[in-house]
Amino acid sequence: MTPETQFVDVVVIDAEVEELLIEEVSIDGLCGVY
Amino acid sequence: MSVTAIDAFDATRPWALSEQVSLRDESFGALAYHHVTRRLVFLKSRELVALVRRLAEFDSAEAAVTELIETDQRERYVAALASLAHSALLDVR
Amino acid sequence: MCADVRLRDRFERGLAAPICLTWELTYACNLACTHCLSSSGRRDPRELSTSEATALIDEIAAMQIFYVNIGGGEPMIRRDFFELVEHAVAQRVGVKFSTNGTRIDAAAARRLAGIDYLDIQISIDGADATTSDKIRGRGSYDAARRAMDNLRAADFGQFKISVVMTRESVEQLDAFESLAATYGAELRLTRLRPSGRGVEVWNELHPTLEQNRRLYRWLLDRPNVLTGDSFFHLSALGSPLEGLNLCGAGRVVCLIDPIGDVYACPFVIHDEFLAGNVRDAGFNAVWSESELFRSLREPGNAGACSSCGSYDACRGGCMAAKFFTGLEMSDPDPECVFGHGEAALAAKAVAIRPASSSDHSKRVPVALSTR
Numbered sequence: 429m430t431p432e433t434q435f436v437d438v439v440v441i442d443a444e445v446e447e448l449l450i451e452e453v454s455i456d457g458l459c460g461v462y
Numbered sequence: 463m464s465v466t467a468i469d470a471f472d473a474t475r476p477w478a479l480s481e482q483v484s485l486r487d488e489s490f491g492a493l494a495y496h497h498v499t500r501r502l503v504f505l506k507s508r509e510l511v512a513l514v515r516r517l518a519e520f521d522s523a524e525a526a527v528t529e530l531i532e533t534d535q536r537e538r539y540v541a542a543l544a545s546l547a548h549s550a551l552l553d554v555r
Numbered sequence: 556m557c558a559d560v561r562l563r564d565r566f567e568r569g570l571a572a573p574i575c576l577t578w579e580l581t582y583a584c585n586l587a588c589t590h591c592l593s594s595s596g597r598r599d600p601r602e603l604s605t606s607e608a609t610a611l612i613d614e615i616a617a618m619q620i621f622y623v624n625i626g627g628g629e630p631m632i633r634r635d636f637f638e639l640v641e642h643a644v645a646q647r648v649g650v651k652f653s654t655n656g657t658r659i660d661a662a663a664a665r666r667l668a669g670i671d672y673l674d675i676q677i678s679i680d681g682a683d684a685t686t687s688d689k690i691r692g693r694g695s696y697d698a699a700r701r702a703m704d705n706l707r708a709a710d711f712g713q714f715k716i717s718v719v720m721t722r723e724s725v726e727q728l729d730a731f732e733s734l735a736a737t738y739g740a741e742l743r744l745t746r747l748r749p750s751g752r753g754v755e756v757w758n759e760l761h762p763t764l765e766q767n768r769r770l771y772r773w774l775l776d777r778p779n780v781l782t783g784d785s786f787f788h789l790s791a792l793g794s795p796l797e798g799l800n801l802c803g804a805g806r807v808v809c810l811i812d813p814i815g816d817v818y819a820c821p822f823v824i825h826d827e828f829l830a831g832n833v834r835d836a837g838f839n840a841v842w843s844e845s846e847l848f849r850s851l852r853e854p855g856n857a858g859a860c861s862s863c864g865s866y867d868a869c870r871g872g873c874m875a876a877k878f879f880t881g882l883e884m885s886d887p888d889p890e891c892v893f894g895h896g897e898a899a900l901a902a903k904a905v906a907i908r909p910a911s912s913s914d915h916s917k918r919v920p921v922a923l924s925t926r
Contacts, residue, residue, distance in 0.1 A: 449542040457798030459784035460808035460820035495621040
């Protein structure tokens with residue numbers, strides 16, 4: 429028997445789609461900075 | 463295909479680029495840097511950059527998206543705004 | 556349409572301005588670390604003046620460069636250090652400065668704690684004085700710890716502890732993690748490159764392949780440990796480490812040295828990688844128009860690495876590591892995880908190591924006087 433479904437108020441992002449528009453990079457993730 | 467659930471983004475509220483963010487145009491979009499969190503985000507479409515820059519002119523994020531973005535792209539751009547809001551690059555006005 | 560544009564590919568073509576700019580304020584230093592990438596020690600009489608430095612900050616702000624990494628030598632030795640830092644942050648140019656900590660007494664710590672948009676990175680090369688002082692000089696470790704204590708007492712907030720990975724320090728990873736935890740500090744580990752005085756100690760100090768493998772696995776388990784993307788040459792071992800995993804020289808970063816010379820990155824202070832000087836027509840002119848940077852922004856040639864299935868992961872490694880060990884740019888990285896770099900070095904009858912074009916080392920041994 430399946431458990432009762434819970435509905436939660438979230439926005440579900442398709443990470444692959446979102447990736448095309450935005451990409452986060454760490455400010456420390458750049459080589460050439462000591 | 464992976465999905466990520468984030469905090470609810472209320473597109474009916476009025477949003478704007480955070481005062482703590484610098485946005486620098488590049489040939490393919492823009493770089494956004496939050497001076498307090500030190501987070502760096504790359505906006506990879508000029509339409510998204512224009513939308514973010516003009517967000518403050520609209521009474522709601524969804525009004526801005528409706529005005530500035532093609533119908534079939536709107537869901538995608540709302541998702542992008544939600545992601546930026548989640549990273550604190552956007553604030554409710 | 557932005558399609559499948561990978562950020563990494565875009566960055567390899569260059570940007571309107573560097574994302575991070577490293578600016579060495581002075582070649583003067585009160586230490587004489589054996590691996591100093593800038594061969595620092597003696598102040599250069601041609602150093603940028605306070606007004607030149609201030610004008611440079613104004614240009615940096617106008618270019619919308621988000622962040623400047625200030626170093627040296629020891630930047631706090633400059634009399635106008637605080638004036639310059641405060642001028643930068645007043646225009647919302649973020650500052651991270653790298654220091655040996657000898658000048659961070661209680662008063663300095665309090666002043667630093669009051670400055671916005673400021674990050675601090677304190678350098679050590681071992682988890683104890685015995686290990687660290689071998690490289691940085693007697694008393695240097697204790698001075699660094701005092702600086703950390705002073706920052707904590709002044710409620711500075713989170714700072715970074717930065718360690719260069721050597722054959723010795725790489726055996727102390729857990730101790731560094733504990734040390735950082737003690738102060739609530741961020742730990743930063745970076746790669747030893749054969750740059751500056753580093754070339755003299757590189758053979759004996761660079762980690763062995765076995766140590767690099769262990770370091771890679773340790774880092775993979777700790778994405779919160781910063782690396783400045785300096786271990787992308789190890790990404791060929793498996794999943795990529797945090798960061799862009801590519802060489803940023805002339806593309807997303809560059810160096811301005813104390814006399815205004817602009818180099819592709821801090822690890823290639825050599826005429827071969829000199830792009831221009833800010834005194835000619837400012838920094839933007841060099842960033843946008845120099846021949847060197849234009850050629851660095853052309854798509855790379857895999858060279859000897861073209862037949863290797865891992866090229867995409869490591870992009871052939873670090874230019875500085877290759878250049879200063881006498882390898883060609885088209886050769887593998889000298890620390891290539893598959894041993895191709897070692898093989899390339901062995902295949903050379905004589906590997907001629909380029910001498911530093913700019914050596915500000917002190918000629919006599921330095922004893923650190925306790926304050």
